[in-house]
Amino acid sequence: MTSSGSSTSSGAGGEGRPEAAEGPRHVPVMLQRCLDLLGPALAEPGAVVVDATLGLGGHSEALLSTFPAARLVGIDRDPAALKLSAERLAPFGDRATLVHAVYDEIPEVLARLGIARVQGVLMDLGVSSMQLDEADRGFAYAQDAPLDMRMDQTRGISAAEVLNTYSHGDLARILKVYGEERFAGKIASAVLREREKEPFTTSARLVELVRNSIPAAARRTGGNPAKRTFQALRIEVNGELAVLDRAVPGALDALAVGGRIVVMSYQSLEDRLVKQYFAVGARNSAPPDLPVVPEEHMPWLKLLTRGAELPSEEELAENRRAAPARLRAAQRVRETQRVREA
Incomplete structure (x- = not known):
């Protein structure tokens, strides 16, 4: 096995890339479904599959074990x-x-x-269990930890720096857009007020601030009220949606004809973006009055899932972190103009 280095500046997005603990290892979300969807493209010798969000390697281990003729490129x-x-x-x-x-x-x-070209691409977006469970990473709002949230801790700004330096307008924007937080303005005002007293360094203080900024009636449903703020900060720190917006067309361009892509997302902003890219490739782009559709206007993607598939009830019973998962898959059926240039 070989490994090479590359500079990183942004990362994946999502509510989480959770894997359920079973002993010392983690069982990836919707594993069998991923294998079933990617399998038809990976059976031939020389097939290459990209695990674009390697994490702890659970999906990759299963892919290499199940498809002995395949080669894997794992990225993280x-x-x-x-x-x-x-x-x-x-x-x-x-x-x-x-x-x-x-x-x-x-x-x-x-x-x-x-x-x-490759025959398969798997994207399991968001934060891995390892990142969620290591307190010093600052991803989880359920435990007090340094406000870091960088997926690559060797570069980039931390969540604490965002809280302590962004303007009210920028803070409110990322909370509203990335966290879909109704009370973004109130939370941003409270952050600016409190950081004048003392800069933010750990998560517990932020969790308490968010809770106090949201009306009691709104806190009664939807789980921990801080989860939307933490999601927004993580997306901002890692540039997650911008990365996904570049990654999906790049992955589709890399697929050979007959190749398959599976994407699992964990929040609506990501799923919506994936859905849009897949929909463009799967539709007829010819004007409606043409009697014969030229090949260049025919779909070049075939959707392999009807909408977004959800984890089974059995999996949810074993792994509560799988609950937000939304899976979409598609197959490349013909050559076309590069997606990034379309």
Whole structure:
């Protein structure tokens, strides 16, 4: 197995990329469904599958075990995740190539490896269990921790820096847009007021501020009232939606004809963006009055799921973190203009 480094500046998005703990390892969300969807494209010798959000390597391990003729390229921006997944995937030797990069760099990573096209791409967006469960990462609002939230802690600004330096308008904007927070303005005002007294450094103080900024009636439903603020900060710190907006067309461009892509997202902003890209590729783009549709206007994607698929009740019973997961899949059915240029 080989590993190479690459600069990273932004990361995946999502409500979480959760994996349920079973002993020392984690079981990935909707694993069998991912294998079933990607399988038809990975059976032939020489098939390459990209795990664009490697995490702890659970999906990758299953892909390499289930499809012995396939080669895997695993990408992650988190050096700690790469180290752990390298240990997990070591038995597969040079069938697995792990790369330190952000997943919007798929075209560049493949070019460096001399791979023209791939047969499969898997994107499991958001925050891994490892990141959620390590207190010093600051992703979880249920425990007091430094307000970091960077998926790659070697670069970029932290959540604390966002809270302590952004203007009221910028704070309110990211809370409203990325967190879909109704009380974004009130929370932003409280942050500016409190940071004048003392800069924000840990999560417990922010959780209390958010709770006190939201009317009691609104706190009675929807779980922890801080979850939307934490989601918004994480998306901002890691540039998650901008990365996804570049990553999906890059991944689709990398797919060979017959290749398949599976994307799991964990919040509505991500799922909506994935849905839009898939819908564009799956529709007839010819004017409605044409008697014969030219090939260049025919769909070049085939949708493999009807809408977004959800985890089964059995999986939810075993893994509560799987609840927000939304899975979409598509197959490339013909060549077309590069998606990034369309």
